[in-house]
Amino acid sequence: MNTELVVLDMAGTTVADDGLVVRAFTAAVAAAGVSEEDSRYPGMLDYVVETMGQSKITVFRALLDGDEDLARRANSEFENAYAKLVADGRCEPIPGAEDVIRGLRADGVKVALSTGFAPATQRSILDALGWADLADLALAPGDGVRGRPFPDLVLAAALRLGVTDVRRIAVAGDTPSDVLSGLRSGASVVAGVLTGSGSRAELAEAGATHVLDSIRDLPSLLA
Known part of the structure; x- marks a missing residue:
């Protein structure tokens, strides 16, 4: 056909x-109270890599145990961080x-x-x-x-x-x-x-x- x-x-x-998703994710979970030094961060990062391509709000809901407020906060920060990287020519x-x-x-x-x-x-x-x-x-x-x-x-x-x-x-x-x-x-x-x-x-x-x-x-x- x-x-x-x-x-x-x-x-x-x-x-x-070029690593933009990971950088934006790091900023996003930081807004939800998870720093790169947090013991939860490596596992969260692994999950983000495993779920590449999926809706980001869905990913944050899974990562943050269904806490809708935290998930939306993280998703908003992800969007802001990614948009800034894009605006910076990345x-x-x-x-x-x-x-x-x-x-x-x-x-x-x-x-x-x-x-x-x-x-x-x-x-x-x-x-x-x-x-x-x-x-x-x-x-x-x-x-x-x-x-x-x-x-x-x-x-x-x-x-x-x-x-x-x-x-x-x-x-x-x-x-x-x-x-x-x-x-x-x-x-x-x-x-x-x-x-x-x-x-x-x-x-x-x-x-x-x-x-x-x-x-x-x-x-x-x-x-």
Whole structure:
């Protein structure tokens, strides 16, 4: 089947992470009373790495034992810290990502950028990169749209962009959560990429239909 929609993750897939998530996380848990010297910090950091790609508010709820006030405080600080890092010029695209997106759209394929960050954080990244109008759609978890590993981001993109068949969707991301989200959506191509946090073994174990060195390899796969 011809591909109608490609749903691409951002941090680690189309946007270089370069440790920004970990730095923002450190500031976030500090706001919740957990310093880097705290005995809980290493385990929390491990969990953040394991859950890369998932909705950040969900991650903070798990880390802070369901304390909603603390989770929201940590999430707000995460957004602020990440946005500041982006504003300081710490945000760069994965080499070739912009060309891939433009090329797909030129070939008549719709492209959606998805993330586990809050909408405001996603917007700050897009603005910093000059990507506000690069893709057909940008989606983040929010009201009525759950984050990964649920399929909502992919399915919401399919609905909003008028996809005729979920089998005409391709998904690409750098984490097992990205892969699981794509598989649950019914996409025919669910590619893991090795420019982010996931290893080849982790992505394959999650069920990726393909594992690519970079998003630059996606067009040839779809062709």
